[in-house]
Amino acid sequence: MKKIFLICLGLICLLNSTALGAAVKIGLMAPLTGAYASEGADMRRIVELLAEEVNKAGGINGAKVEIVVQDDGSDARTAALAAQRLSTSGVCAVIGTYGSAVTEASQNIYHRNGIVQIATGSTSIRLSEKGYERFFRTCPRDDEQGVVAVDTLHKMGHRQVAILHDSTAYAVGLADEIREGLRKGGRTNLVFYNALQPNERDYSAVLTRLKNTNPEVIFFTGYYPEAAMLRRQMRDMGWNVPMLGGDATNNTDLVKIGGAAAVEGFYFISPPMPADLDSQSAKDFIKSYQDKYKTMPSSIWSVIAGDAFKVLVAAISSVGTEPEKIAVYLHKYLEDFDGLTGKISFDDKGDRVGDLYRLYRVGKQGEFVLQPR
Amino acid sequence: MIVRRLPKPAGIMGLGALFILMLALPRILGPYWTNLLNDMGIYAILGLSLNIILGHCGLFHMGHAAFYAVGAYVTAILSTRFAVPILWTLPLSGLMSGVFALVVARPIIHLRGDYLLVVTIGIVEIVRIALVNNIFGLTGGSNGLLIINPISIFGFQVFSPAHFYYLIWSIGAVTILLFYLLQNSRFGRALNYIKQDELAAEGCGVNTSHYKLASFVLGAVWAGMIGTIFAAKIETVSPQSFSYSESVLLFAIVILGGAGSIPGVLLGAFLITGLPEIFRELQSYRLLFFGAAMVAMMIFRPQGLIPPGRRFYKVRPYLGRFPCGIAARSGARRGISLSASPGYPAGTDAGADAGKPARGPGDMIEEQA
Amino acid sequence: MRRPGEDVPMIEFFQQLSNGLAVGGIYALVALGYTMVYGVLKLINFAHGELFTLGAYLGMTLLLSFGLSGILGPLPAVLIIFAMITGLVGLSGFVLERAAYRPLRQSNRLAAVVSALGASIFLQNAIMLFYGPNYQVYPEETRVTITLSVLGLDIPLMRILLFLASVLLMLAMYLFIHKTKTGTAIRAVATDQGAARLMGIDVNRIISLVFMIGPGLGGAAGMLLGLYYGQIRYDMGTLYGLKAFTAAIIGGIGNIPGAMLGGILLGVAEAMGAAYVAPAWKDAFAFLVLIVILIFRPTGLLGERVADKI
Structure with a gap:
């Protein structure tokens, strides 16, 4: 046994x-x-x-x-x-x-x-x-986002647009897509197109420059830490202008870093947030x-x-x-x-098929509010 | 004049065994370790080229990645824009990198110690920023450039880790041989003299700024050529591969291994590139241990792991040829050599002479000869 | 918003100057500690940037955890925590010197440099593992967010405080080094350790002390940065360390007013370069200024012209 x-x-x-x-x-x-x-x-x-x-x-x-x-x-x-x-x-x-x-x-x-x-x-x-x-x-892919970004900018109806990127591969790609799209659209006037240097703490120099070009809207194609700091320092300067970001700004740390008061009203386009799935x-x-x-x-x-x-x-x-x-x-x-x-689903190149992008707006408490399409 | 100890039979056997082992390694180790050996090889050669500047000439140079970047980008640009075969760009990479070194080092060569150190850091950062900002529209910004054509040697395409292993380590072997000859040449001795005591060297008729500049250019040429091999291997040449921290690693390789010592630099390259990989299993803790290991090794061997050996000079031919000097020395007879101690004198830059090791007369003899 | 007839370029220039001075103030603060250590030991303490980060993180922890601000109100709490940070980071500096630098004091200088680089990698990763790789933020209520409007310029009050703090600390250090007995001992050790020992100065104690003051200042700078910008990250020390080192070199390393001057010059150069040439090349301007200054003054602006060994 x-x-x-x-x-x-x-x-x-x-x-x-x-x-x-x-x-x-x-x-x-x-x-x-x-x-x-x-x-x-x-x-x-x-x-x-x-x-x-x-x-x-x-x-x-x-x-x-x-x-x-x-x-x-x-x-x-x-x-x-x-x-x-x-x-x-x-x-x-x-x-x-x-x-x-x-x-x-x-x-x-x-x-x-x-x-x-x-x-x-x-x-x-x-x-x-x-x-x-x-x-x-x-x-x-980046080009997909560019299309959505241009669309959003057109819908918002601002005429003087500033584009700011951070020289990273991703941000330059997106910034170029948007610039091209806006040029083809012909409805806007690009007043500023330049880069900041990421991983810094202080963006007052570039913001002061930007402010003097009088944009009606700023599109920042870089990442969330810089976006948050830009918002915070804009607020410190007492300057309030609509600002949009790409999907790299989609991170809850955006609010943590920038503070809810400064980030409120910031728009970004992104695939849906984890909470909105x-x-x-x-x-x-x-x-x-x-x-x-x-x-x-x-x-x-x-x-x-x-x-x-x-x-x-x-x-x-x-x-x-x-x-x-x-x-x-x-x-x-x-x-x-x-x-x-x-x-x-995947296409022949291995890219994901389907439109993933949504528009978000940061609310009063710093919550990310999905905007109706 | 230099005693080259004749290779004894055991030495030849040892070298032969090493050679066979090196040939067999990729088969034994598999692609991952072979690839690591390739990285080690690239860093070893880069370390050796930096060793000329930092180890032999004693110039505090922490911007070597800039020269390496120039080489890699020359290759990438020529290969992607003009479809030039990669190996053909090798001499041109070296040349461009050398010219670049000449241009940037010329105005700063008179700087001393730490002032030179920070300026070289500045240069590597400026180069990186220029690359990121797509200077002249050539460098592809932070995306970098993608090399499509592999290296081909007489139609044989080099792409697997084992292929690169043989390519890199053959270049490595040539580098070691050449730099060994260089270190014992008149040029090498002059560099060492500058490191030990710049003023005395100048007093003995060594054109110090000329030699310093030459060491910069030579190191840069070599780094530029390795940049070509690196570009071919990594296939995507982007600015982040040439950052300040990369320069710091190279600096650490030379100092940790033993400034001025070829085996030391090789060991340094093995450790600095190998340790983070050995610690890979520690996941996010690996760099923590790597940093601690760097401190520990430095404390354990402050002169470097394998400091350069004492230099020996055969003085017999000179006996009696100078009215005063070596002939008068009682020890300088057949079979007894004079030596100069290696290493940096403590506090050179502080202007304090205290603690400086006494110079042997060996170098003097060479300079007078 | 802008009234007609206002001189826009002029206002922008002064605004940029103010931006640059603020950044320069921080560089100067970090550079102070750098230059102290260098002046005495001729050691480039590459871990200084990480000690600065440590100060910023410890400051955040203390502000959040002790609830001091609730009891005492934000201002006294911040001041007390400042003192604590200076002490704590000073202590870390002390330990660092014992562990990583003292065993190498008699060896060649580059060994200590590599040891410092290793220590910097270690500390940075230790901070990352302990606090996590994400950005951390200072509690909002401890930040001064008032912005003054002077002659058309927007100047955050915090900026003025920061600048004042760095000037005051610089002055305090200068007086300490030049007017007190301990300061004299520090200068003696800096000039000649052997002779200082013969004069009855406990060289080891002085070096330990310097290694507490330098990092302590760095830690305080870290916390000021946290209070000013509100957010910190584990790897920020690398950049600030490098900039501070550059600032110290521009001013003439080892020279306390030089560190201040170098820091401010660097900050202003960056702001002006970013504003009027190209923002993406900001750091390149900083290093360009460094190179140009060193070409014409090889030992920095206020550096002593070290006599060549003769």
Whole structure:
């Protein structure tokens, strides 16, 4: 009896270990250190939380999901090493990463190693123009946002427009798209087009300059910290002019940094906020995130990383872990997948299809109010 | 005049074994570690080129990334705009980088110590800002430039980590050999003299600003050429790869390894690029440990991990040739060499002579010869 | 809003000058601590920027956690916390010197520089791991948000306070170094450690003291910055450290009024460059000013012309 029991035990152990050996490995390349460290921390939390949920529900077709996390350090060289490392750690697909230039440094490595890559915050147009058939992104592209931005500016009806960017790849791209769009529209007059230097504390010099060009509206294409500081320092100057931002200003820290009083009335276009996600799955997810970490995800981009995980799970559960098959599945068969941030389909280039952008306005208490379309 | 200790059979065997090991490494290690070795190789060569300026000549130069950037961008621009094959741009990258160094270093070469240090930091920042702002419409702004064509050597395309490994480390081997010869040449000795005591060097007829400038240009030429290889490897040349912190790492490689010592710089490059990767499993804690390790290593070996060996000069041919000097020295007989101690004298810039190691007469002999 | 006939370019110029002076005041404050340490030890303390960040973060923690502002009202609370920050960061400076610099005092100077760089990486990541990588903000009620309108210029009151604080601290340091006995001892150690020891000065104690004052000043500057801009981030020390170092060098490193002058010059140069040439090249102007000044005055504006060793 005892013998049989032992043998059974041994068999169970063996089965378990084979089950472990066959775990589905998915890579996550995220900026855990460096300039984007805050985004990376959230990306990791969300993907690990989702993986936990999948595993609790029995895994993908019985196989557990294992997330292999590597730090891309928010810079190209570290990212190349991280990509190399992930490529040899037996992952079939990699989620990540946030910065466009960082993603670009890793793209060719995944491509050559035949691994599926789903970028989550890299909106630079160039990334999906290279013909890499296993490259996808669950975030939108810069040109898409430019169209929405121009549209919004036209609707607001201001004639004297100032555009300010911060020289980062993303912000310049968006600023150029908007400038082009406005020129074609022919209804506005561009009074200012220039850059500030990011990661500073003091923007009074550029603001003073800007003020003297008398714009009716300012479009800032950079990131939330600068947007918040600009608003705060505009208020200190006693200058109140409508201001819009791109999707990189969508972060709850915008209000934290700028202070509700200064940021009130700021508009930004963005994919919907984590709190405004209306599908049931998204609501459930946000709830479990809050239960676990006691806060909201601070930006939409980390939720988009969660979407990358979800489409991968969908693909793997129907076609297995072969990267080729995953890619074909994502290109051809994934239609209107019910993601956290809305419906997801991919086009031939691997870009996400569908209009994701909404207009937001910051309210009195600093809450982000979705504007009716 | 310099004693080159003849390689003994054991040494030859050792070198041969090392060579075979180096050849086999990519197969043993797999692509991730090979790629890390490639990064180490690039940093080692960059470190060696900085070593000329910082280690041999003793100029506090913390802006080496600027020269490296010029090389990488020359390659990227020529390759993307004019479809020039990448390896062809190698000499041009070196040349442009050298010219750039000549132009910027000329007015600042007379600055001393920390003043030079901060100016070189300023130069690397100005270069980075210029690149970000798409200067002359050539650099592609902060997006950088994307290199499409791989390196091809007689039709053989270099793209995998193993290919780059052989390319980088062959260049590395050539660099080590050349810089070894250089360090023991008249030029190398002059640089060392300037480091030990600029005034005395000048007094002995060494044209110090000429030599300082030459060391800058030489270091820059080399860094520019490595920029080409880096550009080919990383494929996206963008300003953030050439930041101030990159210069700081290079600076740390040279000082940590041992200023003026080739094996030291190699070890420094291995540690500075390797440690963050070894600490990778610590995730977000890795840089914390890296910083602590830097402090610990410096305290453990303040002269660098492998400080340069004492320089030996064979004085026999000079015996009796000078009315006063070495002939009078009782020790200077057959088989006994004179030496000069390496390392920075403490407080050179403070103008304090206290604590300066006594100079051996070895260098003097060379200068008079 | 603008009345006709008003001289717009002139007003903008003075507004930009005021912008530059405010930024320069902060640079000067950070540079003061830098230059103190350098003057005595000839050590470029690359970790100074991180100590500055530490001061900003500790200030925020104290303001938020003790509820002092509730009991005492914001102003006394801020002053008390200022004193605490200066002490705490001074203490960190003391520990830093013991751990990372003292073992290297007899070795060559570049070893200490690399050790300082390592310490700076360590501290920056320690702050990130402890406080998180996000921006942190100072409580709104401790910030002075009144803006004065003088002759058509908008000048936030906080800016004037900040500038006054840096001038006062500079004066205090200057008097301390030049008029007190301890100050004399510090100058003696700076000039010649050996001779100072022979004169009965406890060199180790003086160096420890300098390493408390310098970082303490840096910490206070960090908190002032927090109060002025309202938000801080773990990696801001790198930039401010670099700018402060540049400012100290422009003024002649080791020279206290020089640090002030260098800081202000740097701030004004940046503001003017950003306003009248191109905002995106702001830092480039700062370094350009540095290079031009050093070409003509190789030891900075007020730096002593160090005699060449003869």
